[in-house]
Amino acid sequence: MSEKTHWLNFVAGEWLDAERHIEVEDPSSGKVFASIACASDTDIDAAMVAARACVNKGELTRHRPLERAALLRRIARELEQMVEQGGALLARENGKSLADAQEEFAIAARYFDYYAGMADKIEGTSIPLGEDYVDFTYYEPMGVSVQIVPWNFPVDICARSLAPALAAGCAVVVKSPENTPLAITMIATACQRAGLPEGALSILCGYGHETGAALVAHREVDQIVFTGSVPTGQAILRAAADRATPCVMELGGKSAAVVFADADLDNLMDSVRWGIFFNGGQVCSAMSRMLVQRDIYDQVLARVITFAEKMGSDSVNFTPLISAQQQQRVLDMCERANQDGARLLTGGKAQIGDGYYVAPTVFADVAPGTELFCQEVFGPVLAITPFDSEEEAYALANATEYGLVAGVFTRDLGRAMRASRALQAGQVFVNEWYAGGIETPFGGIGLSGFGREKGQQALYSYVRTKNVAIRVPKA
Numbered sequence: 001m002s003e004k005t006h007w008l009n010f011v012a013g014e015w016l017d018a019e020r021h022i023e024v025e026d027p028s029s030g031k032v033f034a035s036i037a038c039a040s041d042t043d044i045d046a047a048m049v050a051a052r053a054c055v056n057k058g059e060l061t062r063h064r065p066l067e068r069a070a071l072l073r074r075i076a077r078e079l080e081q082m083v084e085q086g087g088a089l090l091a092r093e094n095g096k097s098l099a100d101a102q103e104e105f106a107i108a109a110r111y112f113d114y115y116a117g118m119a120d121k122i123e124g125t126s127i128p129l130g131e132d133y134v135d136f137t138y139y140e141p142m143g144v145s146v147q148i149v150p151w152n153f154p155v156d157i158c159a160r161s162l163a164p165a166l167a168a169g170c171a172v173v174v175k176s177p178e179n180t181p182l183a184i185t186m187i188a189t190a191c192q193r194a195g196l197p198e199g200a201l202s203i204l205c206g207y208g209h210e211t212g213a214a215l216v217a218h219r220e221v222d223q224i225v226f227t228g229s230v231p232t233g234q235a236i237l238r239a240a241a242d243r244a245t246p247c248v249m250e251l252g253g254k255s256a257a258v259v260f261a262d263a264d265l266d267n268l269m270d271s272v273r274w275g276i277f278f279n280g281g282q283v284c285s286a287m288s289r290m291l292v293q294r295d296i297y298d299q300v301l302a303r304v305i306t307f308a309e310k311m312g313s314d315s316v317n318f319t320p321l322i323s324a325q326q327q328q329r330v331l332d333m334c335e336r337a338n339q340d341g342a343r344l345l346t347g348g349k350a351q352i353g354d355g356y357y358v359a360p361t362v363f364a365d366v367a368p369g370t371e372l373f374c375q376e377v378f379g380p381v382l383a384i385t386p387f388d389s390e391e392e393a394y395a396l397a398n399a400t401e402y403g404l405v406a407g408v409f410t411r412d413l414g415r416a417m418r419a420s421r422a423l424q425a426g427q428v429f430v431n432e433w434y435a436g437g438i439e440t441p442f443g444g445i446g447l448s449g450f451g452r453e454k455g456q457q458a459l460y461s462y463v464r465t466k467n468v469a470i471r472v473p474k475a
Contacts, residue, residue, distance in 0.1 A: 002386045003070050005033070005034050005035065005036075005203075005299035006021070006034065006035050006036070006037075007034065007035070007036040007037070007205065008037050008132065009036075009037045009043055009204050009205060010185060010188035010192075010201070010202055010203045010204075011039075011043050011046050011047050011050070011202050011204065012046060012047055012050030012051075012197030012198050012199045012387075013192065013199070013393075015051075016037065016043060016068050016399075016459060016464075017037045018037035018039060018040050018043065018190060019039060019040065019075065019309060020037075020038040020040075020176050021035040021036065021037060021090040022035060022036050022037075022038045022181070022205060022206075022207075023035050023286035024036060024093055024095065024180075024181065025093075025177075025179075025323070025356055026092050026095070026183060027094070027095035027318075027320040027321065027322050027356045028095050028320050028354070029354045029355050030255075030263070030324065030354055030355055030356060032181060033093075034093070035094065036181045036185075036205045037205065038206050038211075038233055039204035039206040039211050039473070040207060040209070041207060041214065044204065044206075044211060044215060044218065045218075046171060046202055047062060047173045047202035047204060047222070048144065048219075048220040049220065049475040050171075050198065050199035050202065050417075051144040051171035051172070051173055051199055052143075052144055052171070052202050052220045053077045053170075053199055054171040054197060054198070055141065055170070055171050055222075059165065059171075059199065059200060059380060060169040060170075060171070060197065060200060061140070061141060061169040063071055064120075065120035065122070066119075066120050068119045068120075068166070068167065068169065069116040069117070069119040069153055069167075070116070070417070071116075071166075071195060071196065072112045072115060072116035072119060072163060072166060072167060072193070072385055072450060073113060073116045073194065074108040074113065074190055074194035075112045075163075075190050075194040075196070076108075076110070076112035076113045076116065077188075077194075078107055078190035078191075078194050079108050079109035079112065079159075079186075079187070079190045079192050080105075081106045082186050082189075082190065083102050083106055083109075084102065084317070085145045085186075086101075086102075086105045086183050086186045087101040087102030087103075087104070087154070087418055088101070088154065089182055089183045089186070090104060090105070090154070090155060090163045090180070091095075091462065092266075092291070093179075093180045093181075094151070094152075094154070095181075095280070095319050095320040095321070095322065095355070095356075096279055096367065097316055097317055097318050097319060098318075100278075101183075101377065103267050104153060104155045105129065105155055105183075105186075106161070107156050107438070107460055108155050108156055108159035108176075108187065109159075110438055111159040111160055111162075111163040111164075111438060112159065112163045114163070114439070115163040115164045116163075117166065117347070117389075118164075118167055118456065118459055119167040119168075122139050122141060122167075122168065122274055122459065122463060123139075123327075124136055124451045124465075125137050126153055127281075127467075129280045129469070130473055132470060132471060132474075133469060133470060133471060134469075134470040135142045135364075135406065135467065135468065135469045135470065136467075136468055137465050137466065137467050137468070138465075138466055138468070139168070139343065139436050139464065139465060139466070140169075140462075140463060140464050140466055141168050141169035141170045141278035141461050141462065141463060141464075142165075142168065142170050142223045142246070142461075142463060142464060143171070143172045143222030143223065144170070144171050144172075144173065144217055144220050144221055144223070145165045145171070145172045145173070145223045145225060145310050145405030145462065146172075146173050146175070146214050146215045146218070146221050146223070146225070147161045147162065147165070147172055147173070147174045147175070147224075147225040147226075148174075148175045148208070148216075148224070148225070148227070148228065148236070149161075149174060149175065149176055149177055149184065149227065150177055150217070150227045150228045150284075151177035151178075151179040151180040151263075151322055152180075152242075152283065152284075152322070152366060153279075153283075153357050154176065154180045154181070154183060154184045155184055155186075155187065157181050157188065157227055158174055158176075158184050158187055158203075160407045160454060160458075161191050161225045161248075161453065162174065162187065162201070162459050164461070164462050165462045166196070166200065166224075167200075167459060167462075168459060168462035168463045170201070170222075170462050171199055171200045171201070172201050172202075172206070173201075173202045173203075173204065173206075173215060174201070174202065174203045175205075175206065175211055175212050175215055176203055176204065176205045177205075178202065178205060178206065178207055178208075179204040179322050179323060179393040180322070183298070183366070184203060185203060186326055186410050187203070188201060188202075188203045195385050196428055198244065198328050199301045200373060208475045209231060209314070211238065212232075212236075212294075213235075216236050216239045216240060216245070217219070217242070218238050220283055221243075221245055222245070222246075223246050223247070223248075223461075223462070224236060224240055224246070224247045224252075225247070225451075225461075226247065226248070226249055226250070227250040227284070228250075228251065228252075229251065229252060230251045230252065230447050233249050233251045233449065234350070236249075237249070246446055246449075247450075247451070248398075248443075248449075248451030248452075248453065248461050249449035249450055250284060250442075250443055250444065250448070250449045250451075250453060251284075251447055251448055252284045252376050252378070252402065252404065252442070252447075252448060253284055253286075253288075253376065253402040253403070253404030253405060253425075253444060253448045254288055254289060254373075254374060254375065254376050254400045254402045255285055255286065255287060255288060255289065255402070255405045255406055255407070255425065256287075256288075256290070256396070256397040256406055256407070256423075256430075257271070257275065257289070257291065257385075257407040257408070257409060258289060258291045258292045258393045258394070258397055258406070258407065258409070258419060258423070259291065259292045259293065259296070259405070259414065259435065260293050260294050260390075260393075260408070260409060260410040260412070261293045261295040261299060261410060262411045263295060263296075263409035263431075264409070264411070264431070265296070265299070265303060265409055266283045267409070267410050267432070268300070268303075269303055269304075269307050269351065270432075271287065271407070271409070271429075271432060271434075272304060272307060272310065272382070272433075273307070273317075274289065274381060274433055274434055275287025275385050275407075275433035275434070276288060276316075276381070276382045276441055277308070277311050277317075277318075277380050279319060280319045280320060280358070280379060280380050281378065281379045281380035281381060282305040282321065282322060282326075282378050282379065284404060285404050285405040285427075285434070285442075286378075287382070287407065287433050288376065288377060288381070288382065288383065289366075289373065289382075289383045289384075289385065289397075290304075290382060290383070290384045290385075290386075290470075291385050291386075291387050291393050291396050291397060291421065292384060292385070292386055292397045293386070293387060293388070293393070294335070294364040294386045294387065294388050297386045300384070301345060301362075301364055301384065304345070304362050304382065304384070305345050305346050305362060307359070308346050308347060308360040308362050308382070308436045309360070310348055311360045312346075312347070312351070312360045314360050314410050316359070318351075318357070320355040320357045321356040321357070321358060321379060322356065323356060323358055326356065326378065326379070327350060327356040327357070327358055327379075328415050329378075329379075330358050330378070330379030330381060331348075331349070331350060331358060331382075333372065333375075333377050333379075333381070334347075334348040334349075334363075334375045334381060335348075335350035336371055336372075337363055337370070337371065337372040337383075338368070340367065340370040340371065340372065341365070341367060341370075342363040342366045342367070342370065342372055342383070342390075343363060343364045343365045344361070344362075344363055344366070345362040345363065345364050346359070346360070346361065346362050347359035347360050347361030347362060347380070347381070347392070348363075354391060357365045358380055358381075360380045361379075361380055361381040361382065362381075362382045363381070363382070363383050363384065364384045365384075365385070365386070366384060368384045368396060368399050369399075373385065373400070373432060374399075374400045374401070374449050376402070390415065394419065394422040394423060397423055397424075398422075398423065398424045400446075401446050401447040402444065402447050402448045403425045403426065403444050403445035403446040403447075403448050404425060404426060404427070404443075404444035404448035404449075405421040405425050405426065405428070405429060405444075406419075406423035406424075406425040406427075406428050406429070406431075406453045407428065407429040407430070407433050408420070408423070408430055409426075409429065409430075409431055410430075410431070416430045418430075418432060419472040424445060424446070425444065426441075426442065426443045426444040426445055426448065426452070427440070427441075427443075427446075436452055437454075438455070439454070439455050439456075440454060440455050441453070441454055441455040441456075441458065442454040442455070447457035
């Protein structure tokens, strides 16, 4: 990996430093290893004005859509060339394993390939109104899209929103996360090398209450895309209300896996690994709750304890939390769970040594209505609760204000279909947590937000429908 220690903001085709810098830590050691420019008000304004000029000039829409598709494919190829170097940088600033960080760059490239295939297929419709009329619709780009990216999967989530926005012909200003702002700059490098027009993309690092707030309230913003916490999302929505700015919001969850007595338990353990212990549990759609039919409750608890303790000794896949603040937040929630009567089976403490580690943690007998049952931890903490009937299972799963994803583990296809309808979530996994992929729409209900990312449906978040109704003069 390069010994570079200072990074710049990408503003309308230029790399710019700033008077203030933000320090970046390696969460596996807690030590600062780099810094990045903190965007100024001048940088913010320059990025937004350049984005508006790009939209007004039609830099991405005046040519045939196949040229926009070719541009996205070139970006994908550039990102593929960055997997090794970019993955090393991402692993260091984020704490995830090298393999997972490299995979994040590969996934980012796939987003650009996927939406390249849709750039020339954004088609309107013809609407019959009778022989005296011709009526049709077409799609126009949303315009200037401000996209605020979280720290847990910065490269993946940036590409997830950026690729469809560019495919639709929007200009994008990205606010990178101050905790993990370095690897995401490589997306700007890839776009620049691929020939993306100046102004079509800027990536600015800064604090949410400063840079993020300024971007969402800017006079040039046409759309806001946000992934992050509920309180921050609510603040953004209040700012957006002043100008009725359309938003796509993904605000996290408290997702439950419902495990029936006929479930394949070996398969379930694989989903536990990815569902709650992957990336230190710092995943919006994590399997943070498990509801287990009482017939197999003790059996599942024993398996999960063994698995969690084995995971805690895995030097490659056991990863730190992002910061000391996040580590303390998780530990405090574990302490309150003890006070609320949950039974700690394993973990619940910081791992000894450097870095922001929390041991893989499992609580049993977590009561409905308690904090651990209802609130997002964003750490490697699994809350397990028993149930008796199918109806009780769905009621427990739905007993939070979130609704991002849910899961069901059963060999009974009829039960799986009933669960898919009963579980209140934007996506339901059956027998595999994180089933689906880039092609499948993702987003939530309730406090998990609204709008959809990924899949074909996401593209239509970045366009407006215009209707044209023509009265045909009689001969």
